Amino acid sequence: MSASSSWSGRTGSSAGQARSSSPRRFLRGGARPPTDEIIAYIDRNGDRYGVEPICEVLPIAPSTYYGAERRPPSARALRDEELKREILRVHRANFGVYGARKVWRQLNREGIAVARCTVERLIG
Numbered sequence: 001m002s003a004s005s006s007w008s009g010r011t012g013s014s015a016g017q018a019r020s021s022s023p024r025r026f027l028r029g030g031a032r033p034p035t036d037e038i039i040a041y042i043d044r045n046g047d048r049y050g051v052e053p054i055c056e057v058l059p060i061a062p063s064t065y066y067g068a069e070r071r072p073p074s075a076r077a078l079r080d081e082e083l084k085r086e087i088l089r090v091h092r093a094n095f096g097v098y099g100a101r102k103v104w105r106q107l108n109r110e111g112i113a114v115a116r117c118t119v120e121r122l123i124g
């Protein structure tokens with residue numbers, strides 16, 4: 001590549017193309033609903049229709065459903081529940097006007113080590 005070539009540095013687009021006006025979201029939702037939502041649906045309707053018939057219609061294997069029911073909550077899920085309470089406490093203590101950045105800073109001032117992106121994820 002010569003120094004005079006105009007490489008845009010963007011993958012998948014040439015130098016003359018404009019970017020799409022719609023922003024792309026990282027890890028956006030896929031073609032099916034989240035597994036947690038499917039499991040909650042089966043929990044609500046399993047007595048009426050049965051687990052296996054529901055699993056035949058929905059994109060989930062019965063073993064996935066039963067595995068999720070028996071599996072204990074992950075460390076992340078447990079930590080998220082603790083942090084949600086702390087985030088809500090800080091938010092309410094500041095008249096409900098603190099956003100993710102200020103909540104994150106206040107939590108760290110109080111000695112609760114948490115990443116800003118985690119606070120953003122739990123607030124959103």
